[in-house]
Amino acid sequence: MLIENKKTSNKIGGKEVNIKFNNQKNTLFVDLNGELDHHNAKRIREKIDSEFDENGYKNISINLKGLNFMDSSGIGLIMGRYKLVNELGGRLFLTNVNFRVNKILDMSGIHKLVDIYENNEDVLKHL
Amino acid sequence: MKDNTMKLEIPSKSQNEAFARVVVASFAAQLDPTIEEIADIKTAVSEAVTNAIIHGYESKIEKIIIECNIIDNRLEIIIEDFGVGISNIQAAREPFYTSRPELERSGMGFTVMETFMDSLEICSEENKGTKIKMVKEFNKPSFEE
Numbered sequence A: 001m002l003i004e005n006k007k008t009s010n011k012i013g014g015k016e017v018n019i020k021f022n023n024q025k026n027t028l029f030v031d032l033n034g035e036l037d038h039h040n041a042k043r044i045r046e047k048i049d050s051e052f053d054e055n056g057y058k059n060i061s062i063n064l065k066g067l068n069f070m071d072s073s074g075i076g077l078i079m080g081r082y083k084l085v086n087e088l089g090g091r092l093f094l095t096n097v098n099f100r101v102n103k104i105l106d107m108s109g110i111h112k113l114v115d116i117y118e119n120n121e122d123v124l125k126h127l
Numbered sequence B: 001m002k003d004n005t006m007k008l009e010i011p012s013k014s015q016n017e018a019f020a021r022v023v024v025a026s027f028a029a030q031l032d033p034t035i036e037e038i039a040d041i042k043t044a045v046s047e048a049v050t051n052a053i054i055h056g057y058e059s060k061i062e063k064i065i066i067e068c069n070i071i072d073n074r075l076e077i078i079i080e081d082f083g084v085g086i087s088n089i090q091a092a093r094e095p096f097y098t099s100r101p102e103l104e105r106s107g108m109g110f111t112v113m114e115t116f117m118d119s120l121e122i123c124s125e126e127n128k129g130t131k132i133k134m135v136k137e138f139n140k141p142s143f144e145e
């Protein structure tokens, strides 16, 4: 018999969101992974904002591919980053928006404010 | 008559948001829900528990009670706090209404609960607390006769 020794926290919903950054064409590319709820939103916000402030970007592009849960805290986070870039004349992009996330975004009218594209390459084409 | 029931008490710590939604989703599994229905339930529970934590208790650590009942093909979820309460429930239910914009709340929590569940009832009294009752109906019979 095979004994699985791996930690299970990821599978039972305790997973924190991981963030990865990448900079191209004045744009902060953020990869979100895990679950975007109120508990995780504060830390994600602080990480994105400090990276954004320190390195003088114009736009933010958030890749939601690895996100497996989002509630209305995600709307707050996205609206907040929209305000941040909009004040400086920049744009906010979202990529890899899945069916569930889209359902919540639809309710909030965010589609009118942010540009949604398939993936990062598509964003780069429109910059 | 209730077919099954469960009750959970947790402190209002934000790491319990994930715990609460997973527990309720596990309880709902006996109704043979679709993946979509499970996602609806998780999201609605997350909204109600988050509200108890940030609005009800304003980050003090107090107890939240979650009760679930299965009655025929129906799942009832009751989420209760004993915090500040809601003075104007009608206003609170409006999309985009939030009393805490400085926390980047979107004001969409009740709208999400209403959209993802079949019904939403809010009972609240100022300085007594808030009780949210949500119901989701399932097509298939939950138990064989």
Ligand SMILES: Nc1ncnc2c1ncn2[C@@H]1O[C@H](COP(=O)(O)OP(=O)(O)O)[C@@H](O)[C@H]1O
Pocket (backbone or CB within 6 Å): A072, B047, B051, B052, B055, B056, B057, B081, B083, B084, B085, B086, B092, B093, B097, B098, B099, B100, B105, B106, B107, B108, B109, B110, B111, B130
């Ligand atoms: N459990 C609660 N206790 C006290 N006030 C609440 C509670 N739940 C919701 N509210 C009030 O209702 C408003 C709307 O809630 P909601 O739609 O979830 O939006 P948000 O949480 O983004 O503010 C909150 O801003 C708050 O004023």
Ligand SMILES: [Mg+2]
Pocket (backbone or CB within 6 Å): A072, B047, B050, B051, B105, B108, B109, B110
């Ligand atoms: Mg809320």
